Amino acid sequence: MKTLITAASVAALLPLAAFAQSTEAPAAAAKALPGFGANSDISVSDGYARTTGKGSGSGYAHLQNRSDRECHLNGVTSTAAARTELHTNREDDGVMKMEKVEQITLAPGGEDGLTRGGNHVMFTGFHQKFVEGDQIPLTLDFGDCGTVAITLPVDNRRAPEASGAAGMDHSAMDHSGTEQSGTEHSGH
Numbered sequence: 001m002k003t004l005i006t007a008a009s010v011a012a013l014l015p016l017a018a019f020a021q022s023t024e025a026p027a028a029a030a031k032a033l034p035g036f037g038a039n040s041d042i043s044v045s046d047g048y049a050r051t052t053g054k055g056s057g058s059g060y061a062h063l064q065n066r067s068d069r070e071c072h073l074n075g076v077t078s079t080a081a082a083r084t085e086l087h088t089n090r091e092d093d094g095v096m097k098m099e100k101v102e103q104i105t106l107a108p109g110g111e112d113g114l115t116r117g118g119n120h121v122m123f124t125g126f127h128q129k130f131v132e133g134d135q136i137p138l139t140l141d142f143g144d145c146g147t148v149a150i151t152l153p154v155d156n157r158r159a160p161e162a163s164g165a166a167g168m169d170h171s172a173m174d175h176s177g178t179e180q181s182g183t184e185h186s187g188h
């Protein structure tokens, strides 16, 4: 009974519009398709995540700048891991190495990808286990071009993008190629 009275009093004090907004906002957010998100300048699509099974994982997505100015992906954050960083793979004396990337630039109207073997999101120190089909929250910070919050479905069976060299597969590097089996999605 006490709860009922409290809720009723709060509703009476708030303007009706504000009350409606506060109850509808979470529902609207939950409707977003996994792997997709946008603001007025940037759209992020086809996002997914993978894990090596050793407490680290990686995230991939397609980035599109729909504005007429240059936009920069300055960083990524997630509640799913202790550290979430932008990385790239670089070949050094025939050995593939990962290194941190400070910024990814998108030209006006330009596109780029967070891809296997290229720039990617790196999760280390899992707070959330990357179980197949789980949704990993990710916020991409585009500075002046705003932020985009998405969720990445964990898809360890996903084949690398057609453009990426199979030998540069990020997870194969970390995990002796044990995740090379899935080819059923190669039509992408």
Ligand SMILES: [Cu+2]
Pocket (backbone or CB within 6 Å): 058, 087, 088, 098, 120, 121, 122
């Ligand atoms: Cu990495």
